[in-house]
Amino acid sequence: MKAPNFAYLRATDLPGALAALDSYGTGARILAGGQSLMPALNFRLDVPEVLIDINGVAALTGIEIQGDVIRIGALTRHAELEASAVIAAEAPLLAAAVRHVAHPAIRNRGTIGGSLSLADPAAELPACMVALEAELVLASSAGSRTIGAAAFFRGLFETDRRPNEILVEVRVKRQTPNRRHGFAELSRRHGDFAVVGIACQADVADAKVAALRLVVFGSESFPRVASHAAAAAQGRVLSRALRDDIVAALLEDLDPSDNLQGGAATKRQWAQILAGRVVAQITAA
Ligand SMILES: Cc1cc2nc3c(=O)[nH]c(=O)nc-3n(C[C@H](O)[C@H](O)[C@H](O)COP(=O)(O)OP(=O)(O)OC[C@H]3O[C@@H](n4cnc5c(N)ncnc54)[C@H](O)[C@@H]3O)c2cc1C
Numbered sequence: 001m002k003a004p005n006f007a008y009l010r011a012t013d014l015p016g017a018l019a020a021l022d023s024y025g026t027g028a029r030i031l032a033g034g035q036s037l038m039p040a041l042n043f044r045l046d047v048p049e050v051l052i053d054i055n056g057v058a059a060l061t062g063i064e065i066q067g068d069v070i071r072i073g074a075l076t077r078h079a080e081l082e083a084s085a086v087i088a089a090e091a092p093l094l095a096a097a098v099r100h101v102a103h104p105a106i107r108n109r110g111t112i113g114g115s116l117s118l119a120d121p122a123a124e125l126p127a128c129m130v131a132l133e134a135e136l137v138l139a140s141s142a143g144s145r146t147i148g149a150a151a152f153f154r155g156l157f158e159t160d161r162r163p164n165e166i167l168v169e170v171r172v173k174r175q176t177p178n179r180r181h182g183f184a185e186l187s188r189r190h191g192d193f194a195v196v197g198i199a200c201q202a203d204v205a206d207a208k209v210a211a212l213r214l215v216v217f218g219s220e221s222f223p224r225v226a227s228h229a230a231a232a233a234q235g236r237v238l239s240r241a242l243r244d245d246i247v248a249a250l251l252e253d254l255d256p257s258d259n260l261q262g263g264a265a266t267k268r269q270w271a272q273i274l275a276g277r278v279v280a281q282i283t284a285a
Pocket residue numbers: 029030031032033034035036037038039074075100101102103106109110111112113114115117118120122123124125161165166167168191192193194
C-alpha cells in the first residue's frame with residue numbers, strides 16, 4: 001500500500017519545528033529516521049495531516065560529554081551510537097544493546113529520539129534508558145522540561161510526551177569505576193524486536209551489590225523496573241547464590257502478556273533464564 005496524502009515541512013531549526021507543531025496540533029507527526037513512521041503510513045495505521053521533518057535541525061545532533069553526563073541529541077542515529085567511542089567508554093550498556101536494534105540499514109537511519117518517542121515495548125533503547133536512569137529533555141514553544149526515563153514510558157506505545165513537544169536530547173550519567181552492566185535478549189532472529197529482553201546496570205563496592213537496576217522489556221507493555229529483584233540483590237556478595245535469588249525474586253516483578261510471541265508462563269521462564277545470564281555478566285566482570 002501507499003501512504004495517504006500528507007503535507008511535508010522541512011524544519012531548519014528547533015523554533016521553526018516547534019512553531020509548525022503548534023500550528024498543526026495533533027495532525028502533525030515529527031519525521032526523524034522514518035523507519036517506524038513511514039511503514040505505519042504505508043500500512044495506513046496513521047493518517048497525519050503533515051510531516052515535520054527534523055533531519056535538518058543541527059541542534060538535535062551530536063554526542064558529547066558535559067561534566068558528569070553524556071548529552072545525546074535526539075537525531076543521533078543508532079549507527080552513530082554503535083560507532084561512538086564516548087558511548088563505548090561512558091555508557092557501555094547502550095553500546096552492547098544497540099547492536100541488537102534491527103539491521104545496519106535501519107540503524108543507519110533510525111534515531112534514538114524516534115525510538116524513545118515511539119516507545120515500542122520490544123525496543124532495546126527505552127529499556128536501557130530506564131536502566132541508566134537517563135533524563136529526557138522535551139521542548140515546546142513554551143520552554144523545555146526534563147523527565148526521568150522511568151516516568152516517560154507509560155504503556156504500550158504511550159509516553160508522557162505532549163503533542164506540542166519534541167524530544168530534543170537524552171542525558172545519561174557517565175560510567176563510574178564501580179559500575180557494571182549486563183544485556184541479553186531473546187528474539188526470533190538477530191536484529192528482530194525482542195520477545196523478552198533484560199537491560200541491567202549495577203553498582204558494586206567491595207564485591208557487594210550497592211544498587212541493582214534490572215529492566216525487563218519485550219514481554220511487558222513498557223520497560224519494567226524489577227524492584228523485587230533489586231531488593232534481593234541489595235548489599236549481597238557477588239555469588240552464584242545471589243544470582244539464583246535475583247532470578248527467583250524476578251517472578252514477583254513480571255506481568256507478561258499472552259500473545260502470538262508466546263504465553264505468559266513461557267515468557268516468565270525466558271525472562272528468568274535471561275536474568276540469570278545478565279547477572280552472570282555482572283558478577284563475572
Ligand atoms: C524491519 C525493522 C526492524 C526493526 N527492528 C528493531 C529492533 O529490533 N529494535 C528496535 O528498537 N527498533 C527496531 N526497529 C525500529 C527502528 O529502531 C526505528 O528507528 C525506531 O523505532 C524509530 O526511529 P526513527 O528515527 O526511525 O523514528 P520515526 O520513524 O521517524 O518516528 C517514530 C515516531 O516517533 C516520533 N518522533 C521521532 N522523533 C521524535 C522526536 N525527536 N520527538 C518527538 N517525536 C518524535 C515520530 O513522529 C513517530 O511517531 C525496526 C524497524 C524496522 C523497519
